Amino acid sequence: MTVNPTHTALWPAPHASGAVAATVHVPGSKSVTNRALVLAALAHEPGWLRRPLRSRDTLLMAAALRAMGVGIEETVSSSSAAGQDGSGEAWRVIPSGLRGPATVDVGNAGTVMRFLPPVAALADGPIRFDGDPRSYERPLHGVIDALRALGARIDDSSLGSPGALPLTVHGGGALEGGRVEIDASSSSQFVSALLLSGPRFNQGVEVRHVGSALPSMPHIRMTVDMLRAVGAQVDTPEAGGEPNVWRVTPGALLGRDLTVEPDLSNAQPFLAAALITGGCVTIPDWPARTTQPGDALRRIFTEMGGSCELTEQGLTFTGSGSVHGIDVDLSEVGELTPGIAAVAALADSPSTLRGVAHLRLHETDRLAALTKEINELGGDVTETADGLHIRPRPLHGGVFHTYDDHRMATAGAIIGLAVPGVQIENVETTAKTLPDFPELWAGMLGN
Structure with missing residues (x-):
C-alpha cells in the first residue's frame, strides 16, 4: 500500500x-452496466443499454469488447443530453464473432480482469490482458485455474507471478465447459465470471465453491438475475440446489432493452x-x-x-x-x-x-x-x-x-x-x- x-x-x-x-x-450502476455489456456481447441478437454508467471501469469494458470484435454504438437523446444522470444516453450492442489477436487494458477494474478471460476463451485467436500495476497484485487464480480445468489454454507466466496479470488467453472459438471447483473466498467475481459466459460453453458450466464463506453474495445474485433476464437457465443454492453450487445450461442468450439502475x-x-x-x-x-x-x-x-x-x-x-x-x-x-x-x-x-x-x-x-x-x-x-x-x-x-x-x-x-x-x-x-x-x-x- x-x-x-x-x-x-x-x-x-x-x-x-x-x-x-x-x-x-x-449515475448508473457499474456492476449492472458491466454485466449487461458482457451478456449483450454474448447474445445472438443486438440489445440496448439505456442510462449506462460512463466511467473508467465501464469504458474499459466497452473498449475491451470492441477490441474482440463486438459492436457498441453510443447515442444520446437531444432532449436529455444534458441530464446529469445520463438519462439520455443509450448503447446499442451488436454481437459478432469474437476474435483475436487483441489486447485488453483492464486498468484496475475487477469486473474487466475477471469477467473477460472466459469471454476470450470463446474468441478465435489470442487475447492479451494487461492493466495498472495494482492489477498485477489482485487475485485472478480462481478464474485462470477454472478456465484451464474447463479446457482453455492460458499463458500467465511470461511476466509476473502465475495466477495473475498480465496473461494471454488463447481462444479456440469455443470452450467445452462442464463441472469445475474453485475457491472464490477472495472474490465473488470468480463465480460471476464463469456464470456469465457459461451459456456459451458447449456443456454449460457447474461452478462449485469449495473455500471459506463467499463474500459479496448480492453480486452473485445480481449475476443470476441478469442471466435469467436474457433467457439463461440457472440453478442456484437459493432455489433448492446444493449449497455453494451454481449450474448454467448451455443455450442462446437474448438481446434485450435494459435500463440501468x-x-x-x-x-x-x-x-x-x-x-x-x-x-x-x-x-x-x-x-x-x-x-x-x-x-x-x-x-x-x-x-x-x-x-x-x-x-x-x-x-x-x-x-x-x-x-x-x-x-x-x-x-x-x-x-x-x-x-x-x-x-x-x-x-x-x-x-x-x-x-x-x-x-x-x-x-x-x-x-x-x-x-x-x-x-x-x-x-x-x-x-x-x-x-x-x-x-x-x-x-x-x-x-x-x-x-x-x-x-x-x-x-x-x-x-x-x-x-x-x-x-x-x-x-x-x-x-x-x-x-x-x-x-x-x-x-x-x-x-
Missing part, C-alpha cells in the same frame, strides 16, 4: 456549514452527508427491488441514526442530528465499508465492522488504508482479523490519501464535511465508478 507519487494534487474537501438539503441524481453504492456519500449533518437528501429512481449491495444502506444508516422513506420518486434519507456507532457484519456488502468507517469515525459511540478481510485484496488494502488515514486525522481505528474497530475521537484537518481507490476518496470527502481542513489526494480517482464526483458533491452543498 503506497501513495502514488504521480497523483499528488490535493482537493480541499468542502466543509458543511449546516444541514444538507439536496436531490442528487446518481442508479448505482446505490455510489449514493452512499450523499446519504452519509444527510446523516452526519442532520440534513435530508433524495436519490431519485431508487428501485423498490434490487440485488445491488448498496440497498443495505437503508438499514445500516438508519441504525446509525437516520430515517428513510422510499416512494415512487426515489429514496429520501433524513439525519436526526446524532450519529451512532454500529456493530455490523459487512461480508455481503464489503464495498460499503469505507463510507461506513468514515461515518463511524464521526459517531457518538464505538463501531465494529466485521466480515471484510477480503477488502485487503481490493483496489488497495482498504482496511490498512482506512486505519492509517483516519488515524492520521486524529482517529482511533484498529484492524481486526476480519475488519475494523473504530473509537470516535475529535478529528482535525490534514491530507487524506486515496491509493488510487475511488471509495477511499469518497470516504475522505465524508469526513471533510464535518472536519475543516481535510484535503483529498487524487480525488480524480472517483472517475473509476462515479464521474464528476467533485461537481456532484459541490452541487449537493449548493456551491
Whole structure:
C-alpha cells in the first residue's frame, strides 16, 4: 500500500456549514452496466443499454469488447443530453464473432480482469490482458485455474507471478465447459465470471465453491438475475440446489432493452452527508427491488441514526442530528465499508465492522488504508482479523490519501464535511465508478 507519487494534487474537501438539503441524481450502476455489456456481447441478437454508467471501469469494458470484435454504438437523446444522470444516453450492442489477436487494458477494474478471460476463451485467436500495476497484485487464480480445468489454454507466466496479470488467453472459438471447483473466498467475481459466459460453453458450466464463506453474495445474485433476464437457465443454492453450487445450461442468450439502475453504492456519500449533518437528501429512481449491495444502506444508516422513506420518486434519507456507532457484519456488502468507517469515525459511540478481510485484496488494502488515514486525522481505528474497530475521537484537518481507490476518496470527502481542513489526494480517482464526483458533491452543498 503506497501513495502514488504521480497523483499528488490535493482537493480541499468542502466543509458543511449546516444541514444538507439536496436531490442528487446518481449515475448508473457499474456492476449492472458491466454485466449487461458482457451478456449483450454474448447474445445472438443486438440489445440496448439505456442510462449506462460512463466511467473508467465501464469504458474499459466497452473498449475491451470492441477490441474482440463486438459492436457498441453510443447515442444520446437531444432532449436529455444534458441530464446529469445520463438519462439520455443509450448503447446499442451488436454481437459478432469474437476474435483475436487483441489486447485488453483492464486498468484496475475487477469486473474487466475477471469477467473477460472466459469471454476470450470463446474468441478465435489470442487475447492479451494487461492493466495498472495494482492489477498485477489482485487475485485472478480462481478464474485462470477454472478456465484451464474447463479446457482453455492460458499463458500467465511470461511476466509476473502465475495466477495473475498480465496473461494471454488463447481462444479456440469455443470452450467445452462442464463441472469445475474453485475457491472464490477472495472474490465473488470468480463465480460471476464463469456464470456469465457459461451459456456459451458447449456443456454449460457447474461452478462449485469449495473455500471459506463467499463474500459479496448480492453480486452473485445480481449475476443470476441478469442471466435469467436474457433467457439463461440457472440453478442456484437459493432455489433448492446444493449449497455453494451454481449450474448454467448451455443455450442462446437474448438481446434485450435494459435500463440501468442508479448505482446505490455510489449514493452512499450523499446519504452519509444527510446523516452526519442532520440534513435530508433524495436519490431519485431508487428501485423498490434490487440485488445491488448498496440497498443495505437503508438499514445500516438508519441504525446509525437516520430515517428513510422510499416512494415512487426515489429514496429520501433524513439525519436526526446524532450519529451512532454500529456493530455490523459487512461480508455481503464489503464495498460499503469505507463510507461506513468514515461515518463511524464521526459517531457518538464505538463501531465494529466485521466480515471484510477480503477488502485487503481490493483496489488497495482498504482496511490498512482506512486505519492509517483516519488515524492520521486524529482517529482511533484498529484492524481486526476480519475488519475494523473504530473509537470516535475529535478529528482535525490534514491530507487524506486515496491509493488510487475511488471509495477511499469518497470516504475522505465524508469526513471533510464535518472536519475543516481535510484535503483529498487524487480525488480524480472517483472517475473509476462515479464521474464528476467533485461537481456532484459541490452541487449537493449548493456551491
